Amino acid sequence: ILNVEQSPQSLHVQEGDSTNFTCSFPSSNFYALHWYRWETAKSPEALFVMTLNGDEKKKGRISATLNTKEGYSYLYIKGSQPEDSATYLCAFYRSGGSNYKLTFGKGTLLTVNP
Amino acid sequence: EAQVTQNPRYLITVTGKKLTVTCSQNMNHEYMSWYRQDPGLGLRQIYYSMNVEVTDKGDVPEGYKVSRKEKRNFPLILESPSPNQTSLYFCASREGVFYEQFFGPGTRLTVL
Numbered sequence A: 001i002l003n004v005e006q007s008p009q010s011l012h013v014q015e016g017d018s019t020n021f022t023c024s025f026p027s028s029n030f031y032a033l034h035w036y037r038w039e040t041a042k043s044p045e046a047l048f049v050m051t052l053n054g055d056e057k058k059k060g061r062i063s064a065t066l067n068t069k070e071g072y073s074y075l076y077i078k079g080s081q082p083e084d085s086a087t088y089l090c091a092f093y094r095s096g097g098s099n100y101k102l103t104f105g106k107g108t109l110l111t112v113n114p
Numbered sequence B: 001e002a003q004v005t006q007n008p009r010y011l012i013t014v015t016g017k018k019l020t021v022t023c024s025q026n027m028n029h030e031y032m033s034w035y036r037q038d039p040g041l042g043l044r045q046i047y048y049s050m051n052v053e054v055t056d057k058g059d060v061p062e063g064y065k066v067s068r069k070e071k072r073n074f075p076l077i078l079e080s081p082s083p084n085q086t087s088l089y090f091c092a093s094r095e096g097v098f099y100e101q102f103f104g105p106g107t108r109l110t111v112l
Helices: none
Strands: A005-007 A010-014 A019-024 A030-038 A045-050 A056-059 A062-067 A072-077 A086-094 A102-104 A108-113 B004-007 B010-013 B019-025 B031-038 B042-051 B054-057 B076-078 B087-094 B101-103 B107-111
Touching: A005 A086, A010 A019, A019 A086, A019 A108, A030 A072, A045 A056, A045 A062, A045 B101, A072 A086, A086 B042, A102 B042, B004 B087, B010 B019, B019 B031, B019 B087, B019 B107
Parallel strands: A010 A108, B010 B107
Antiparallel strands: A005 A019, A019 A072, A030 A045, A030 A086, A056 A062, A062 A072, A086 A102, A086 A108, B004 B019, B019 B076, B031 B042, B031 B087, B042 B054, B087 B101, B087 B107
């Protein structure tokens, strides 16, 4: 089983603050990295799929970067809003053989206080 | 509407009584997966399928079976449920390796 680590486990910020969290993954046999947003009582929804070293993706106030050589990805939220409160999951896709399965981290729980 | 559906959404059952959780997707995706979510453990993959009649074990396959007879359906079978299978289960599908995954609404299973 691969280790995908996310930090911090949880985070409380004030409305308007910008924040970021980290996803660490094994740098060997990298194939793709996914970010998902998971609101309470709902299903995870995809934010980004990143495949190339140096990739930067953006969706509104949320952006992500990828460093495959050192095995990490950052997710940034600019000007956090209460509706950004959710668990943010990253998932790592490793190449090799037929084992193309997605391994999830445990997530970062973000709470944005109004 | 493109979606992944699961049934039932909630189920309370007793130890040893066989059950099936259905999963269906209408996006013609080749890849489908089952996950369970437990507090403190995150999402863990149970089984996945790369295409019809092609399935493989994930990280926690013990006590579960799957089948993929049609592209759209990927049922999860618990032949003899036990209390340690009490969990929140998600089915998911995606077009391919580099594509986002779409999750179903989840099935909350309680085994007494």
